[in-house]
Amino acid sequence: MAEIKFEEALKKLEKLVQELEEGDLSLGDALKKYQEGIQLSQLCSQRLEDAKKKVELLTKNKKGEFSLKPFDESKADEASA
Amino acid sequence: MPTRAEFSSQHLESGSQKHRHIYTVSQLTQDIKLILENALDYVWVEGEVSGMSRISTGTVFFTLKDERAQLKCVLFFNTALSLKFQIKNGIKIIVFGHIGVYERSGNYQLYVEKIEPLGVGSLQLALEQLKIKLEKEGLFDSSHKKPIPYLPSCIGIVTSATGAAIKDILKVIDRRFRDVEIIINPVRVQGEGAKEDIAEAIRDFNRFGKVEVIILARGGGSIEDLWAFNEEQVAYAVYNSRIPIICAVGHERDVTISDLVADLRAPTPSVAAELVLPKKEDLRQAVEDYLGRLNFNIRHTLEVNATQHKIAHKKLQLLNPVLKIPHYRQRLVDLDRQLGMSIKNFIGLRAARFQKVIEKLETLSPLGILSRGYSITFKLPEEKIIKDAGALGKGDIIKTKLHKGEIVSEVQEAG
Numbered sequence: 001m002a003e004i005k006f007e008e009a010l011k012k013l014e015k016l017v018q019e020l021e022e023g024d025l026s027l028g029d030a031l032k033k034y035q036e037g038i039q040l041s042q043l044c045s046q047r048l049e050d051a052k053k054k055v056e057l058l059t060k061n062k063k064g065e066f067s068l069k070p071f072d073e074s075k076a077d078e079a080s081a
Numbered sequence: 082m083p084t085r086a087e088f089s090s091q092h093l094e095s096g097s098q099k100h101r102h103i104y105t106v107s108q109l110t111q112d113i114k115l116i117l118e119n120a121l122d123y124v125w126v127e128g129e130v131s132g133m134s135r136i137s138t139g140t141v142f143f144t145l146k147d148e149r150a151q152l153k154c155v156l157f158f159n160t161a162l163s164l165k166f167q168i169k170n171g172i173k174i175i176v177f178g179h180i181g182v183y184e185r186s187g188n189y190q191l192y193v194e195k196i197e198p199l200g201v202g203s204l205q206l207a208l209e210q211l212k213i214k215l216e217k218e219g220l221f222d223s224s225h226k227k228p229i230p231y232l233p234s235c236i237g238i239v240t241s242a243t244g245a246a247i248k249d250i251l252k253v254i255d256r257r258f259r260d261v262e263i264i265i266n267p268v269r270v271q272g273e274g275a276k277e278d279i280a281e282a283i284r285d286f287n288r289f290g291k292v293e294v295i296i297l298a299r300g301g302g303s304i305e306d307l308w309a310f311n312e313e314q315v316a317y318a319v320y321n322s323r324i325p326i327i328c329a330v331g332h333e334r335d336v337t338i339s340d341l342v343a344d345l346r347a348p349t350p351s352v353a354a355e356l357v358l359p360k361k362e363d364l365r366q367a368v369e370d371y372l373g374r375l376n377f378n379i380r381h382t383l384e385v386n387a388t389q390h391k392i393a394h395k396k397l398q399l400l401n402p403v404l405k406i407p408h409y410r411q412r413l414v415d416l417d418r419q420l421g422m423s424i425k426n427f428i429g430l431r432a433a434r435f436q437k438v439i440e441k442l443e444t445l446s447p448l449g450i451l452s453r454g455y456s457i458t459f460k461l462p463e464e465k466i467i468k469d470a471g472a473l474g475k476g477d478i479i480k481t482k483l484h485k486g487e488i489v490s491e492v493q494e495a496g
Contacts, residue, residue: 041372058266
């Protein structure tokens with residue numbers, strides 16, 4: 001599923017709002033754009049709220065295979081890797 | 082050792098061959114060698130490089146010169162290797178070495194053991210030379226630079242796992258956005274093995290995928306400390322990365338080659354963290370603003386539309402033919418009344434005329450005559466009106482209509 005990127009969504013939303021504010025639209029078009037705008041703003045909000053914080057270390061074994069280990073920020077003073 | 086003066090006086094004075102000291106070339110050269118190599122110990126010499134050439138063994142020959150003289154120099158392969166910068170014709174250097182006479186070719190030369198660029202540190206010079214080289218190869222081209230994603234969900238960091246740089250970056254990200262995935266590929270950032278680590282770490286991220294942007298970071302330090310980020314293999318790793326790279330090495334003033342090749346340069350690691358992510362609060366605010374404007378606008382649009390609708394509706398209503406009905410009804414009533422009145426008039430008039438006619442008629446009416454005393458005579462049984470007495474004979478039965486009543490009689494005599 002190709003999701004629209006946040007930046008794109010935000011730009012589209014901005015454009016929609018401008019078009020609505022220019023005021024030359026018929027009522028039908030205005031309602032359509034309003035609906036689209038609501039959807040986009042919901043998408044953006046979701047994107048902002050759904051993300052979770054994660055800090056990890058990338059490690060590679062002798063075979064060249066990668067794996068992720070959690071990174072302990074409080075231990076950043078110890079040497080690692 | 083005979084002096085030059087003594088030599089020449091010997092030659093001039095002697096007339097016969099028996100008193101001249103005749104050297105062989107080797108002997109003379111040997112003497113020269115001894116004199117020269119003893120008189121001059123190790124020396125530092127400054128001059129401009131020219132006539133540089135290299136032979137297959139790696140030995141470099143060049144000439145150091147100034148306005149009036151030249152000195153041939155020899156630089157052996159292992160010394161050449163340890164140089165950070167490249168010797169080129171035209172550059173001014175200071176060399177350290179000892180003078181030797183090379184008997185085979187009958188010249189003296191300086192055997193170089195150390196070289197420094199004149200005026201500027203060797204690392205600085207090396208940096209300048211590398212910049213020129215890589216710029217020619219297109220590594221700094223702005224057309225090659227990729228845009229940094231606006232809101233990456235996964236950020237890669239190539240830096241030391243300890244130290245200030247990673248702490249600063251994590252702190253700033255936490256403050257600005259917080260909820261993002263960060264993957265750290267730890268490396269040595271100076272000294273032995275650093276350039277290999279850094280280049281490999283960048284390639285690792287490109288193989289691993291997932292990260293949308295890489296921050297290449299290192300705290301402040303001297304040019305030697307930062308040197309790994311000036312190395313050619315690191316420059317190429319940055320250039321070849323298909324993942325965009327933000328480079329934040331050293332302090333504001335330090336510009337390394339990695340900074341020049343990267344897709345974006347940040348003066349410090351903290352600034353890199355600011356460049357890589359927008360503030361969540363700012364974004365939230367922007368979305369809210371747009372939402373507010375949307376709602377305000379749609380309300381306004383609906384109101385305007387409703388008003389227009391009302392006006393149009395009213396207009397329409399006013400045009401409704403139904404509204405005209407009372408008017409027409411009234412007209413009808415009026416006309417009706419008028420008609421009524423007209424008819425009444427008409428009838429009245431006619432009635433009047435009729436009355437007149439009736440009156441006339443009445444005066445002409447035989448029945449009216451009767452009221453004056455006249456009578457009408459009918460012959461029975463035919464009921465024929467008799468106007469002539471001669472039409473009657475004796476014995477006929479006649480009816481006489483008077484004004485009031487009738488008489489039936491028998492004729493006795495008529496005529």
